Amino acid sequence: MKGGESVPYNRIEELPDSVRTNLPEHAQHIFLETYNSAWDKYSQPEDRRESASREETAMKVAWSAVKKEYEKNEKTGKWVKK
Numbered sequence: 001m002k003g004g005e006s007v008p009y010n011r012i013e014e015l016p017d018s019v020r021t022n023l024p025e026h027a028q029h030i031f032l033e034t035y036n037s038a039w040d041k042y043s044q045p046e047d048r049r050e051s052a053s054r055e056e057t058a059m060k061v062a063w064s065a066v067k068k069e070y071e072k073n074e075k076t077g078k079w080v081k082k
Contacts, residue, residue: 007036035062
């Protein structure tokens, strides 16, 4: 993560490879917006569950948002819109 900045990702090209190579572009935008929002919302340790890091929490929230609109096709392994 880039310390000291208000948001970790400014563009989808900056997302982790695991996100960029697996999700369709629209889902990447959902991930980016949600991750950045959660990064800000859960900045304080007391706002997070158990001992989860800020990054872990933002990742979980972002993947949850993606899964509301997309699912992984069991046959192809590709993420598709629900």
